[in-house]
Amino acid sequence: MTTANASEGSATAARVLVSVRNVTMIYGGGTVALKDANLDIGQGEFVSLIGPSGCGKTTLLRLLADLIEPSSGSISIGGKSPAEARRDRAYGYVFQAPTLMEWRTVLANVLLPLEVMGFPREERQRRAEAMLALVGLEKFADKYPWQLSGGMQQRVSIARALSFDPQLLYMDEPFGALDEITRENLNLELLRLWRETGKTVIFVTHSIPEAVFLSTRIVVMTPRPGKIETVIPVDLPQPRDFETRETARFFEIATEVREALRKGHGYEVEV
Amino acid sequence: MSRFDPEARRMSLADNEVTRWLLFGLVFMTAWEVAATAYDAPFLLPGPSRIFAEFVRAPGLIMINAWITTQEIVLGFLIGSALAMLAALVLLVVPRWLEDFIFRAVITLNSIPFVALASLVVVWLGANTIASKVAIAGLYAFFALVYFAHKEMLSTDPLKEELLTSYNADFGQRVRYLKLPSALPVIFTSLKGAAMAAVNGAIVGELFGAFQGLGFMILDSRYVGNTARVFVAAVLCTLVGWIMLGILAVLERRFVGWHLEMTRQT
Numbered sequence: 001m002t003t004a005n006a007s008e009g010s011a012t013a014a015r016v017l018v019s020v021r022n023v024t025m026i027y028g029g030g031t032v033a034l035k036d037a038n039l040d041i042g043q044g045e046f047v048s049l050i051g052p053s054g055c056g057k058t059t060l061l062r063l064l065a066d067l068i069e070p071s072s073g074s075i076s077i078g079g080k081s082p083a084e085a086r087r088d089r090a091y092g093y094v095f096q097a098p099t100l101m102e103w104r105t106v107l108a109n110v111l112l113p114l115e116v117m118g119f120p121r122e123e124r125q126r127r128a129e130a131m132l133a134l135v136g137l138e139k140f141a142d143k144y145p146w147q148l149s150g151g152m153q154q155r156v157s158i159a160r161a162l163s164f165d166p167q168l169l170y171m172d173e174p175f176g177a178l179d180e181i182t183r184e185n186l187n188l189e190l191l192r193l194w195r196e197t198g199k200t201v202i203f204v205t206h207s208i209p210e211a212v213f214l215s216t217r218i219v220v221m222t223p224r225p226g227k228i229e230t231v232i233p234v235d236l237p238q239p240r241d242f243e244t245r246e247t248a249r250f251f252e253i254a255t256e257v258r259e260a261l262r263k264g265h266g267y268e269v270e271v
Numbered sequence: 272m273s274r275f276d277p278e279a280r281r282m283s284l285a286d287n288e289v290t291r292w293l294l295f296g297l298v299f300m301t302a303w304e305v306a307a308t309a310y311d312a313p314f315l316l317p318g319p320s321r322i323f324a325e326f327v328r329a330p331g332l333i334m335i336n337a338w339i340t341t342q343e344i345v346l347g348f349l350i351g352s353a354l355a356m357l358a359a360l361v362l363l364v365v366p367r368w369l370e371d372f373i374f375r376a377v378i379t380l381n382s383i384p385f386v387a388l389a390s391l392v393v394v395w396l397g398a399n400t401i402a403s404k405v406a407i408a409g410l411y412a413f414f415a416l417v418y419f420a421h422k423e424m425l426s427t428d429p430l431k432e433e434l435l436t437s438y439n440a441d442f443g444q445r446v447r448y449l450k451l452p453s454a455l456p457v458i459f460t461s462l463k464g465a466a467m468a469a470v471n472g473a474i475v476g477e478l479f480g481a482f483q484g485l486g487f488m489i490l491d492s493r494y495v496g497n498t499a500r501v502f503v504a505a506v507l508c509t510l511v512g513w514i515m516l517g518i519l520a521v522l523e524r525r526f527v528g529w530h531l532e533m534t535r536q537t
Contacts, residue, residue: 065437067433067436067437086436086437086439087439089438089439091437092437093433093434093437095430095433095434097430099428099430099431099434101431101448101449101452101453102453102529102530102533103452103453103455103527103529103530104452112438112448113438115448116435116438116439116440116444116448117438117439144529144532144533146533146536147536
Protein backbone atom coordinates (compact mmCIF):
# COMPACT_ATOMS: atom_id res chain seq x y z
CA MET A 1 0.00 0.00 0.00
CA THR A 2 1.50 3.28 -1.12
CA THR A 3 0.18 6.05 1.00
CA ALA A 4 1.87 9.38 0.85
CA ASN A 5 1.53 11.83 3.67
CA ALA A 6 -0.53 14.88 2.81
CA SER A 7 2.39 17.22 3.23
CA GLU A 8 4.39 15.06 0.84
CA GLY A 9 1.59 15.19 -1.68
CA SER A 10 3.92 16.45 -4.32
CA ALA A 11 3.65 16.27 -8.07
CA THR A 12 5.75 13.55 -9.49
CA ALA A 13 6.79 14.32 -13.03
CA ALA A 14 6.31 17.77 -14.55
CA ARG A 15 6.72 21.22 -13.04
CA VAL A 16 4.34 22.27 -10.30
CA LEU A 17 1.38 24.25 -11.59
CA VAL A 18 -0.87 24.42 -8.55
CA SER A 19 0.51 24.76 -5.08
CA VAL A 20 -1.63 24.75 -1.93
CA ARG A 21 0.13 25.66 1.32
CA ASN A 22 -1.44 25.33 4.80
CA VAL A 23 -4.83 26.38 3.53
CA THR A 24 -7.65 26.53 6.06
CA MET A 25 -11.18 27.53 5.25
CA ILE A 26 -13.63 28.39 8.03
CA TYR A 27 -17.11 29.45 6.95
CA GLY A 28 -19.19 32.13 8.62
CA GLY A 29 -20.94 29.75 11.00
CA GLY A 30 -17.58 28.47 12.28
CA THR A 31 -17.62 25.29 10.22
CA VAL A 32 -14.09 24.19 9.41
CA ALA A 33 -14.56 23.18 5.79
CA LEU A 34 -10.89 22.63 5.14
CA LYS A 35 -8.05 22.34 7.63
CA ASP A 36 -4.39 22.89 6.89
CA ALA A 37 -4.41 21.53 3.36
CA ASN A 38 -1.14 21.04 1.47
CA LEU A 39 -1.02 19.87 -2.11
CA ASP A 40 1.07 20.27 -5.25
CA ILE A 41 -0.32 19.52 -8.68
CA GLY A 42 1.95 19.21 -11.69
CA GLN A 43 1.34 20.45 -15.17
CA GLY A 44 -0.66 17.95 -17.20
CA GLU A 45 -1.80 15.87 -14.24
CA PHE A 46 -5.29 14.52 -13.73
CA VAL A 47 -5.95 14.80 -10.01
CA SER A 48 -9.18 13.67 -8.35
CA LEU A 49 -10.37 14.96 -5.00
CA ILE A 50 -12.46 12.24 -3.39
CA GLY A 51 -14.32 12.01 -0.13
CA PRO A 52 -17.78 12.02 1.44
CA SER A 53 -19.94 15.13 1.79
CA GLY A 54 -18.40 17.76 4.01
CA CYS A 55 -14.80 16.73 3.40
CA GLY A 56 -13.97 20.05 1.77
CA LYS A 57 -13.33 18.80 -1.77
CA THR A 58 -15.65 21.30 -3.41
CA THR A 59 -14.36 23.98 -1.04
CA LEU A 60 -10.82 23.28 -2.20
CA LEU A 61 -11.87 23.54 -5.85
CA ARG A 62 -13.73 26.79 -5.21
CA LEU A 63 -10.67 28.17 -3.44
CA LEU A 64 -8.49 27.33 -6.43
CA ALA A 65 -11.06 29.05 -8.67
CA ASP A 66 -11.13 32.19 -6.50
CA LEU A 67 -14.86 31.78 -6.00
CA ILE A 68 -14.11 31.98 -2.26
CA GLU A 69 -11.06 33.18 -0.33
CA PRO A 70 -9.21 31.06 2.23
CA SER A 71 -9.25 31.98 5.92
CA SER A 72 -5.53 31.34 6.04
CA GLY A 73 -2.74 29.81 3.98
CA SER A 74 -1.68 30.48 0.43
CA ILE A 75 -2.47 29.16 -3.02
CA SER A 76 -0.34 29.64 -6.09
CA ILE A 77 -1.43 28.86 -9.63
CA GLY A 78 1.47 29.10 -12.05
CA GLY A 79 3.14 31.54 -9.65
CA LYS A 80 0.05 33.72 -9.40
CA SER A 81 -2.67 34.16 -6.81
CA PRO A 82 -6.04 32.51 -7.58
CA ALA A 83 -7.55 35.99 -8.15
CA GLU A 84 -4.89 36.81 -10.74
CA ALA A 85 -5.26 33.38 -12.30
CA ARG A 86 -9.01 33.91 -12.60
CA ARG A 87 -8.49 37.32 -14.22
CA ASP A 88 -6.02 35.72 -16.63
CA ARG A 89 -8.66 33.08 -17.48
CA ALA A 90 -6.39 30.28 -16.30
CA TYR A 91 -9.17 27.78 -15.68
CA GLY A 92 -12.44 26.50 -17.07
CA TYR A 93 -14.99 25.40 -14.48
CA VAL A 94 -17.45 22.57 -15.02
CA PHE A 95 -20.19 22.46 -12.40
CA GLN A 96 -22.20 19.49 -11.20
CA ALA A 97 -25.17 20.85 -13.16
CA PRO A 98 -24.48 21.70 -16.81
CA THR A 99 -25.39 25.35 -16.05
CA LEU A 100 -26.17 26.17 -19.66
CA MET A 101 -28.06 29.29 -20.66
CA GLU A 102 -31.49 28.02 -21.76
CA TRP A 103 -31.96 30.99 -24.10
CA ARG A 104 -28.81 30.24 -26.06
CA THR A 105 -28.34 27.49 -28.59
CA VAL A 106 -25.68 24.86 -27.96
CA LEU A 107 -23.20 26.74 -30.15
CA ALA A 108 -24.07 30.09 -28.54
CA ASN A 109 -23.44 28.53 -25.13
CA VAL A 110 -19.93 27.52 -26.16
CA LEU A 111 -19.50 31.04 -27.56
CA LEU A 112 -20.48 32.65 -24.25
CA PRO A 113 -17.06 32.79 -22.53
CA LEU A 114 -15.46 33.89 -25.79
CA GLU A 115 -17.93 36.77 -26.07
CA VAL A 116 -17.44 37.79 -22.44
CA MET A 117 -13.67 37.65 -22.89
CA GLY A 118 -13.79 39.70 -26.08
CA PHE A 119 -12.36 37.27 -28.63
CA PRO A 120 -12.67 38.51 -32.25
CA ARG A 121 -15.80 37.31 -34.01
CA GLU A 122 -14.19 34.90 -36.49
CA GLU A 123 -11.96 33.34 -33.88
CA ARG A 124 -14.95 32.88 -31.57
CA GLN A 125 -16.85 31.04 -34.23
CA ARG A 126 -13.88 28.89 -35.22
CA ARG A 127 -13.05 27.92 -31.64
CA ALA A 128 -16.62 27.18 -30.63
CA GLU A 129 -17.17 24.96 -33.66
CA ALA A 130 -13.89 23.14 -33.04
CA MET A 131 -14.84 22.54 -29.38
CA LEU A 132 -18.25 21.19 -30.30
CA ALA A 133 -16.57 18.84 -32.74
CA LEU A 134 -14.13 17.79 -30.00
CA VAL A 135 -17.01 16.64 -27.79
CA GLY A 136 -18.84 15.20 -30.82
CA LEU A 137 -21.82 17.54 -30.76
CA GLU A 138 -21.32 19.54 -33.96
CA LYS A 139 -24.63 18.20 -35.28
CA PHE A 140 -26.45 19.74 -32.31
CA ALA A 141 -25.04 23.25 -32.65
CA ASP A 142 -28.44 24.82 -33.36
CA LYS A 143 -30.38 22.90 -30.71
CA TYR A 144 -31.28 24.39 -27.37
CA PRO A 145 -29.79 22.83 -24.20
CA TRP A 146 -33.14 21.56 -22.97
CA GLN A 147 -33.51 19.58 -26.18
CA LEU A 148 -30.43 17.53 -25.22
CA SER A 149 -29.95 14.67 -22.77
CA GLY A 150 -28.20 15.31 -19.46
CA GLY A 151 -24.99 13.69 -20.68
CA MET A 152 -24.95 15.77 -23.85
CA GLN A 153 -25.60 18.92 -21.84
CA GLN A 154 -22.59 18.17 -19.68
CA ARG A 155 -20.46 17.65 -22.81
CA VAL A 156 -21.54 21.11 -23.99
CA SER A 157 -20.49 22.43 -20.60
CA ILE A 158 -17.06 20.80 -21.01
CA ALA A 159 -16.70 22.22 -24.54
CA ARG A 160 -17.57 25.63 -23.13
CA ALA A 161 -14.96 25.32 -20.36
CA LEU A 162 -12.29 24.42 -22.91
CA SER A 163 -13.27 26.98 -25.55
CA PHE A 164 -10.96 29.73 -24.35
CA ASP A 165 -8.05 27.30 -23.96
CA PRO A 166 -7.40 27.59 -20.21
CA GLN A 167 -4.45 25.75 -18.67
CA LEU A 168 -6.62 24.15 -16.03
CA LEU A 169 -9.93 22.37 -16.07
CA TYR A 170 -11.78 22.30 -12.74
CA MET A 171 -14.60 19.78 -12.58
CA ASP A 172 -16.98 19.55 -9.64
CA GLU A 173 -18.73 16.17 -9.75
CA PRO A 174 -19.60 16.80 -13.40
CA PHE A 175 -21.10 13.36 -13.94
CA GLY A 176 -22.66 12.93 -10.49
CA ALA A 177 -26.21 13.39 -11.73
CA LEU A 178 -25.89 11.00 -14.67
CA ASP A 179 -26.69 7.33 -14.90
CA GLU A 180 -23.86 4.82 -14.57
CA ILE A 181 -23.69 3.92 -18.27
CA THR A 182 -23.56 7.52 -19.45
CA ARG A 183 -21.06 8.29 -16.74
CA GLU A 184 -18.64 5.54 -17.84
CA ASN A 185 -18.87 6.68 -21.44
CA LEU A 186 -18.19 10.27 -20.49
CA ASN A 187 -15.27 9.14 -18.29
CA LEU A 188 -13.70 7.57 -21.36
CA GLU A 189 -14.39 10.66 -23.43
CA LEU A 190 -12.92 12.91 -20.76
CA LEU A 191 -9.71 10.89 -20.72
CA ARG A 192 -9.48 11.26 -24.49
CA LEU A 193 -10.00 15.04 -24.17
CA TRP A 194 -7.35 15.18 -21.47
CA ARG A 195 -4.84 13.35 -23.67
CA GLU A 196 -5.63 15.44 -26.73
CA THR A 197 -5.60 18.83 -25.03
CA GLY A 198 -2.88 18.28 -22.43
CA LYS A 199 -4.88 20.20 -19.83
CA THR A 200 -4.30 19.86 -16.12
CA VAL A 201 -7.53 18.52 -14.67
CA ILE A 202 -8.71 18.78 -11.07
CA PHE A 203 -11.74 16.61 -10.63
CA VAL A 204 -14.05 16.36 -7.62
CA THR A 205 -15.97 13.12 -7.20
CA HIS A 206 -17.40 10.79 -4.59
CA SER A 207 -17.14 7.75 -6.77
CA ILE A 208 -14.13 5.52 -6.16
CA PRO A 209 -14.17 3.73 -9.55
CA GLU A 210 -14.46 7.03 -11.36
CA ALA A 211 -11.51 8.50 -9.46
CA VAL A 212 -9.32 5.43 -10.07
CA PHE A 213 -10.21 5.21 -13.74
CA LEU A 214 -9.54 8.86 -14.51
CA SER A 215 -6.72 10.02 -12.31
CA THR A 216 -2.98 10.11 -12.27
CA ARG A 217 -3.29 10.82 -8.54
CA ILE A 218 -6.14 10.64 -6.07
CA VAL A 219 -6.39 13.05 -3.15
CA VAL A 220 -8.39 11.31 -0.43
CA MET A 221 -10.21 13.72 1.85
CA THR A 222 -12.11 13.15 5.09
CA PRO A 223 -14.71 15.26 6.88
CA ARG A 224 -15.17 17.08 10.21
CA PRO A 225 -12.94 18.92 9.81
CA GLY A 226 -12.35 18.60 6.08
CA LYS A 227 -8.76 17.62 5.45
CA ILE A 228 -6.49 15.84 3.03
CA GLU A 229 -6.05 12.35 4.43
CA THR A 230 -3.64 10.98 1.89
CA VAL A 231 -2.60 11.12 -1.76
CA ILE A 232 -2.60 7.92 -3.78
CA PRO A 233 -0.78 7.72 -7.13
CA VAL A 234 -2.53 5.75 -9.85
CA ASP A 235 -0.08 3.84 -12.00
CA LEU A 236 -2.60 2.29 -14.38
CA PRO A 237 -1.16 2.54 -17.89
CA GLN A 238 -2.45 5.03 -20.46
CA PRO A 239 -4.45 5.06 -22.62
CA ARG A 240 -7.13 3.50 -20.44
CA ASP A 241 -10.28 1.86 -21.78
CA PHE A 242 -13.24 -0.16 -20.54
CA GLU A 243 -10.96 -3.16 -19.85
CA THR A 244 -8.91 -1.07 -17.45
CA ARG A 245 -11.80 -1.28 -15.01
CA GLU A 246 -11.49 -5.06 -14.94
CA THR A 247 -7.78 -5.34 -14.22
CA ALA A 248 -6.46 -6.55 -10.87
CA ARG A 249 -4.46 -3.34 -10.41
CA PHE A 250 -7.66 -1.30 -10.77
CA PHE A 251 -9.22 -3.16 -7.84
CA GLU A 252 -6.06 -2.90 -5.77
CA ILE A 253 -6.01 0.86 -6.10
CA ALA A 254 -9.77 1.11 -5.50
CA THR A 255 -9.30 -0.90 -2.30
CA GLU A 256 -6.47 1.36 -1.27
CA VAL A 257 -8.68 4.43 -1.75
CA ARG A 258 -11.53 2.80 0.14
CA GLU A 259 -9.30 1.96 3.08
CA ALA A 260 -7.88 5.46 3.19
CA LEU A 261 -11.41 6.84 3.26
CA ARG A 262 -12.32 4.52 6.11
CA LYS A 263 -9.23 5.32 8.06
CA GLY A 264 -10.17 8.95 8.36
CA HIS A 265 -13.35 8.54 10.44
CA GLY A 266 -14.96 5.67 8.58
CA TYR A 267 -17.98 7.42 7.16
CA GLU A 268 -19.92 5.56 4.57
CA VAL A 269 -18.78 6.26 1.07
CA GLU A 270 -20.44 5.52 -2.20
CA VAL A 271 -18.55 2.75 -3.97
CA MET B 272 -50.42 6.38 -24.32
CA SER B 273 -51.16 8.09 -21.05
CA ARG B 274 -54.67 8.21 -19.72
CA PHE B 275 -54.14 11.93 -19.17
CA ASP B 276 -52.90 12.58 -22.65
CA PRO B 277 -53.26 16.33 -23.17
CA GLU B 278 -53.58 15.73 -26.91
CA ALA B 279 -56.97 14.23 -26.21
CA ARG B 280 -58.27 17.71 -25.32
CA ARG B 281 -56.98 19.23 -28.53
CA MET B 282 -59.41 21.59 -30.23
CA SER B 283 -60.63 20.27 -33.51
CA LEU B 284 -62.73 23.18 -34.72
CA ALA B 285 -60.13 25.92 -35.10
CA ASP B 286 -56.44 25.31 -34.90
CA ASN B 287 -55.19 28.81 -35.22
CA GLU B 288 -55.37 31.60 -32.70
CA VAL B 289 -56.92 34.24 -34.99
CA THR B 290 -59.67 31.90 -36.17
CA ARG B 291 -60.48 31.03 -32.58
CA TRP B 292 -60.80 34.70 -31.66
CA LEU B 293 -63.00 35.43 -34.64
CA LEU B 294 -65.22 32.50 -33.77
CA PHE B 295 -65.46 33.58 -30.18
CA GLY B 296 -66.26 37.16 -31.26
CA LEU B 297 -69.01 36.02 -33.55
CA VAL B 298 -70.68 33.85 -30.93
CA PHE B 299 -70.32 36.49 -28.24
CA MET B 300 -71.67 39.35 -30.35
CA THR B 301 -74.61 37.29 -31.53
CA ALA B 302 -75.48 36.31 -27.99
CA TRP B 303 -75.17 39.90 -26.88
CA GLU B 304 -77.33 41.16 -29.72
CA VAL B 305 -80.01 38.56 -29.03
CA ALA B 306 -79.97 39.29 -25.29
CA ALA B 307 -80.15 43.05 -25.84
CA THR B 308 -83.05 42.69 -28.25
CA ALA B 309 -84.93 40.41 -25.89
CA TYR B 310 -84.27 42.65 -22.87
CA ASP B 311 -85.29 45.68 -24.92
CA ALA B 312 -83.88 48.44 -22.69
CA PRO B 313 -81.29 50.20 -24.86
CA PHE B 314 -80.48 52.73 -22.14
CA LEU B 315 -79.31 49.93 -19.90
CA LEU B 316 -77.98 47.37 -22.34
CA PRO B 317 -77.55 48.42 -25.96
CA GLY B 318 -76.68 45.65 -28.39
CA PRO B 319 -73.63 45.65 -30.66
CA SER B 320 -75.62 47.04 -33.60
CA ARG B 321 -76.81 50.01 -31.56
CA ILE B 322 -73.28 50.64 -30.25
CA PHE B 323 -71.92 50.54 -33.78
CA ALA B 324 -74.66 52.94 -34.92
CA GLU B 325 -73.67 55.30 -32.11
CA PHE B 326 -70.06 55.20 -33.32
CA VAL B 327 -71.13 55.94 -36.90
CA ARG B 328 -73.09 58.98 -35.67
CA ALA B 329 -69.88 60.85 -34.80
CA PRO B 330 -66.84 58.82 -35.86
CA GLY B 331 -64.54 61.83 -36.19
CA LEU B 332 -65.20 63.16 -32.71
CA ILE B 333 -64.96 59.72 -31.16
CA MET B 334 -61.71 58.91 -32.93
CA ILE B 335 -60.14 62.21 -31.82
CA ASN B 336 -60.94 61.26 -28.23
CA ALA B 337 -59.70 57.73 -28.78
CA TRP B 338 -56.45 59.04 -30.26
CA ILE B 339 -55.83 61.25 -27.22
CA THR B 340 -56.39 58.35 -24.83
CA THR B 341 -54.23 56.08 -26.98
CA GLN B 342 -51.38 58.58 -26.76
CA GLU B 343 -51.75 58.69 -22.99
CA ILE B 344 -51.79 54.92 -22.73
CA VAL B 345 -48.84 54.30 -25.04
CA LEU B 346 -46.68 57.11 -23.66
CA GLY B 347 -47.55 56.13 -20.10
CA PHE B 348 -46.79 52.48 -20.83
CA LEU B 349 -43.46 53.23 -22.52
CA ILE B 350 -42.26 55.72 -19.90
CA GLY B 351 -43.53 53.67 -16.96
CA SER B 352 -41.99 50.43 -18.24
CA ALA B 353 -38.69 52.07 -19.12
CA LEU B 354 -38.45 53.63 -15.67
CA ALA B 355 -39.39 50.32 -14.07
CA MET B 356 -36.59 48.52 -15.93
CA LEU B 357 -34.16 51.27 -15.01
CA ALA B 358 -35.23 51.12 -11.37
CA ALA B 359 -34.94 47.32 -11.35
CA LEU B 360 -31.38 47.62 -12.65
CA VAL B 361 -30.40 50.44 -10.29
CA LEU B 362 -31.72 48.40 -7.37
CA LEU B 363 -29.20 45.70 -8.31
CA VAL B 364 -26.18 47.99 -7.98
CA VAL B 365 -27.01 50.20 -5.00
CA PRO B 366 -25.81 49.13 -1.54
CA ARG B 367 -27.93 46.54 0.23
CA TRP B 368 -29.37 49.01 2.78
CA LEU B 369 -30.37 51.49 0.08
CA GLU B 370 -32.01 48.73 -1.94
CA ASP B 371 -33.96 47.76 1.14
CA PHE B 372 -34.98 51.37 1.75
CA ILE B 373 -36.08 52.01 -1.83
CA PHE B 374 -37.96 48.76 -1.91
CA ARG B 375 -39.91 49.73 1.19
CA ALA B 376 -40.74 53.03 -0.49
CA VAL B 377 -41.97 51.18 -3.57
CA ILE B 378 -44.10 48.83 -1.50
CA THR B 379 -45.57 51.72 0.50
CA LEU B 380 -46.42 53.66 -2.66
CA ASN B 381 -47.87 50.53 -4.15
CA SER B 382 -50.21 50.02 -1.20
CA ILE B 383 -51.74 53.49 -1.48
CA PRO B 384 -55.03 53.07 -3.36
CA PHE B 385 -54.17 54.02 -6.93
CA VAL B 386 -57.33 56.05 -7.29
CA ALA B 387 -56.23 58.35 -4.47
CA LEU B 388 -52.81 58.67 -6.05
CA ALA B 389 -54.37 59.39 -9.44
CA SER B 390 -56.54 62.22 -8.10
CA LEU B 391 -53.44 63.78 -6.56
CA VAL B 392 -51.49 63.56 -9.80
CA VAL B 393 -54.28 65.37 -11.62
CA VAL B 394 -54.14 68.10 -8.98
CA TRP B 395 -50.37 68.38 -9.36
CA LEU B 396 -50.06 68.20 -13.13
CA GLY B 397 -53.35 69.75 -14.17
CA ALA B 398 -56.43 68.47 -15.93
CA ASN B 399 -56.09 70.30 -19.21
CA THR B 400 -53.04 68.51 -20.65
CA ILE B 401 -52.32 64.86 -21.28
CA ALA B 402 -49.30 65.03 -18.94
CA SER B 403 -51.28 64.11 -15.84
CA LYS B 404 -52.88 61.14 -17.60
CA VAL B 405 -49.56 59.96 -19.00
CA ALA B 406 -48.16 60.16 -15.48
CA ILE B 407 -50.98 58.09 -14.02
CA ALA B 408 -50.83 55.49 -16.79
CA GLY B 409 -47.05 55.43 -16.31
CA LEU B 410 -47.42 54.96 -12.57
CA TYR B 411 -49.76 52.02 -13.09
CA ALA B 412 -47.39 50.45 -15.63
CA PHE B 413 -44.34 51.10 -13.45
CA PHE B 414 -45.76 49.24 -10.47
CA ALA B 415 -47.00 46.39 -12.62
CA LEU B 416 -43.46 45.75 -13.81
CA VAL B 417 -40.83 46.96 -11.36
CA TYR B 418 -41.25 44.32 -8.66
CA PHE B 419 -41.13 41.30 -10.94
CA ALA B 420 -38.34 42.67 -13.14
CA HIS B 421 -36.20 43.33 -10.08
CA LYS B 422 -36.97 40.03 -8.42
CA GLU B 423 -36.18 38.04 -11.55
CA MET B 424 -32.89 39.79 -12.21
CA LEU B 425 -31.94 39.39 -8.55
CA SER B 426 -32.77 35.70 -8.25
CA THR B 427 -30.62 34.36 -11.05
CA ASP B 428 -29.14 30.88 -10.77
CA PRO B 429 -26.11 31.19 -8.41
CA LEU B 430 -24.15 28.69 -10.49
CA LYS B 431 -24.63 30.82 -13.59
CA GLU B 432 -23.45 33.82 -11.61
CA GLU B 433 -20.35 31.89 -10.55
CA LEU B 434 -19.79 30.82 -14.12
CA LEU B 435 -19.63 34.48 -15.11
CA THR B 436 -17.36 35.17 -12.14
CA SER B 437 -15.01 32.51 -13.51
CA TYR B 438 -14.99 34.47 -16.80
CA ASN B 439 -14.20 37.62 -14.84
CA ALA B 440 -17.34 39.27 -16.25
CA ASP B 441 -18.17 42.82 -15.16
CA PHE B 442 -21.61 43.97 -14.02
CA GLY B 443 -22.68 45.12 -17.47
CA GLN B 444 -21.82 41.71 -18.91
CA ARG B 445 -23.72 39.99 -16.11
CA VAL B 446 -26.80 42.00 -17.02
CA ARG B 447 -26.37 41.42 -20.73
CA TYR B 448 -25.49 37.74 -20.69
CA LEU B 449 -27.42 36.50 -17.67
CA LYS B 450 -29.74 38.76 -15.71
CA LEU B 451 -31.71 40.29 -18.55
CA PRO B 452 -32.12 37.20 -20.75
CA SER B 453 -33.09 34.97 -17.83
CA ALA B 454 -35.62 37.54 -16.57
CA LEU B 455 -37.06 38.27 -20.00
CA PRO B 456 -39.88 35.68 -19.95
CA VAL B 457 -41.23 37.11 -16.69
CA ILE B 458 -40.62 40.66 -17.91
CA PHE B 459 -42.77 40.01 -20.96
CA THR B 460 -45.57 38.58 -18.85
CA SER B 461 -45.35 41.64 -16.59
CA LEU B 462 -45.27 43.97 -19.61
CA LYS B 463 -48.62 42.57 -20.68
CA GLY B 464 -49.93 43.36 -17.22
CA ALA B 465 -48.35 46.81 -17.45
CA ALA B 466 -50.12 47.47 -20.77
CA MET B 467 -53.48 46.61 -19.21
CA ALA B 468 -52.61 48.73 -16.19
CA ALA B 469 -51.73 51.68 -18.43
CA VAL B 470 -55.17 51.47 -20.07
CA ASN B 471 -56.78 51.58 -16.64
CA GLY B 472 -54.49 54.38 -15.51
CA ALA B 473 -55.28 56.61 -18.47
CA ILE B 474 -59.05 56.14 -18.07
CA VAL B 475 -58.91 56.69 -14.30
CA GLY B 476 -56.85 59.83 -14.91
CA GLU B 477 -59.39 61.14 -17.38
CA LEU B 478 -62.26 60.42 -15.01
CA PHE B 479 -60.55 62.63 -12.42
CA GLY B 480 -59.94 65.56 -14.67
CA ALA B 481 -59.92 65.89 -18.43
CA PHE B 482 -61.76 67.70 -21.17
CA GLN B 483 -61.11 65.12 -23.85
CA GLY B 484 -60.33 61.43 -24.20
CA LEU B 485 -62.35 58.25 -23.83
CA GLY B 486 -62.56 58.56 -20.04
CA PHE B 487 -63.98 62.04 -20.39
CA MET B 488 -66.37 60.71 -23.03
CA ILE B 489 -67.58 58.03 -20.61
CA LEU B 490 -68.27 60.62 -17.92
CA ASP B 491 -69.87 63.07 -20.32
CA SER B 492 -72.08 60.51 -22.08
CA ARG B 493 -73.23 59.07 -18.79
CA TYR B 494 -74.46 62.48 -17.65
CA VAL B 495 -76.61 62.86 -20.71
CA GLY B 496 -77.80 59.28 -20.53
CA ASN B 497 -76.08 58.14 -23.74
CA THR B 498 -75.28 54.62 -22.61
CA ALA B 499 -74.42 53.48 -26.11
CA ARG B 500 -71.57 55.97 -26.26
CA VAL B 501 -70.23 54.76 -22.91
CA PHE B 502 -70.11 51.34 -24.52
CA VAL B 503 -68.34 52.75 -27.57
CA ALA B 504 -65.66 54.18 -25.29
CA ALA B 505 -65.32 50.92 -23.38
CA VAL B 506 -64.99 48.92 -26.60
CA LEU B 507 -62.34 51.30 -27.96
CA CYS B 508 -60.33 51.07 -24.71
CA THR B 509 -60.48 47.31 -24.97
CA LEU B 510 -59.28 47.46 -28.56
CA VAL B 511 -56.30 49.65 -27.65
CA GLY B 512 -55.38 47.17 -24.92
CA TRP B 513 -55.71 44.25 -27.31
CA ILE B 514 -53.52 45.86 -29.94
CA MET B 515 -50.83 46.42 -27.32
CA LEU B 516 -51.12 42.83 -26.14
CA GLY B 517 -50.85 41.68 -29.73
CA ILE B 518 -47.68 43.68 -30.33
CA LEU B 519 -46.22 42.37 -27.07
CA ALA B 520 -47.09 38.81 -28.03
CA VAL B 521 -45.23 39.23 -31.33
CA LEU B 522 -42.21 40.70 -29.53
CA GLU B 523 -42.38 37.92 -26.97
CA ARG B 524 -42.24 35.29 -29.67
CA ARG B 525 -39.32 37.10 -31.24
CA PHE B 526 -37.28 37.54 -28.05
CA VAL B 527 -38.27 34.70 -25.74
CA GLY B 528 -39.45 32.18 -28.30
CA TRP B 529 -37.05 29.74 -26.64
CA HIS B 530 -39.05 29.95 -23.42
CA LEU B 531 -42.42 29.35 -25.06
CA GLU B 532 -40.82 26.41 -26.87
CA MET B 533 -39.19 25.08 -23.70
CA THR B 534 -42.34 25.18 -21.59
CA ARG B 535 -44.22 23.45 -24.35
CA GLN B 536 -41.65 20.67 -24.66
CA THR B 537 -40.60 20.01 -21.10
